[in-house]
Amino acid sequence: MKAFWEARARRLGTQAVTLDEWPLFLNWAVAEVWDRAWRSVDGTFVTLLDAGTGVGRLLHHLKQNSPNVVGVDISLGMIRMAKRLYEDVDLCVMSLDHLGFRDKSFDLVNSAFVVMHIPDAKHQGMAIDEVARVVKRGGTLLMAEEILSRSRAVGFEWPPFWRPLRLNSLTLEMKEEGLDLRRSITGLPYGVLLLLCKLSVITRRSEPSKRLAWLLSTSGYFLTILLQRVFNGVAGEDSMFRALIFEKKR
């Protein structure tokens, strides 16, 4: 998968971490779930790891709450782009399944839309263990990923670089590593998100009405945010993306 992310970094530059081939709604919905989770994490952190930092999209938020942010990513291309923007952040190439840090090194570990992109079960499991291992006792792990609460047909094939996590098995695995689930932040239910995605695709294709497409996609942004707020907690069980906040007890 390293080659896949390197190729994306070369082809898409700083857009390499967004879903270029997918509708805009999905990017907005995903970003809003993480934003809400981040705002709900209190306090400042002496040490913070952004695991799978990509082009450093989230670093400006993370830096505000910690003087020592470390970012790692499997792709050198991504790390180079992040370095150009954040000279003061310690950035290096590293895979989540083998984190070169001591146990309990970080007050906060952020893993945003990374573990869901580790396509085989073995390495995905290793990455989960590793992000849990490096959290300090009393520290926080924020995982924002595609985390399904139950098995369901979703109306499309998962891309090859995509492996959604399962809520129950993830929380159990974390518990074994000494992390308790403190909060779950959810977004739009599958049905609503897919409907918005389809609308977005249709309007993007409609050549004669570019203005209308622009209007719909702009208002669609606000619609997505509004709907996400409305659905939060109401249909959370069926959410496509969610952010989980764990606390390490031991």
Ligand SMILES: C[S@@+](CC[C@H](N)C(=O)[O-])C[C@H]1O[C@@H](n2cnc3c(N)ncnc32)[C@H](O)[C@@H]1O
């Ligand atoms: C969708 S992007 C998310 C990046 C960033 N967290 C964000 O939200 O902007 C996924 C990132 O995970 C990285 N990645 C994929 N597999 C990885 C692994 N095993 N170890 C570390 N990084 C990985 C990719 O290179 C890519 O930068």
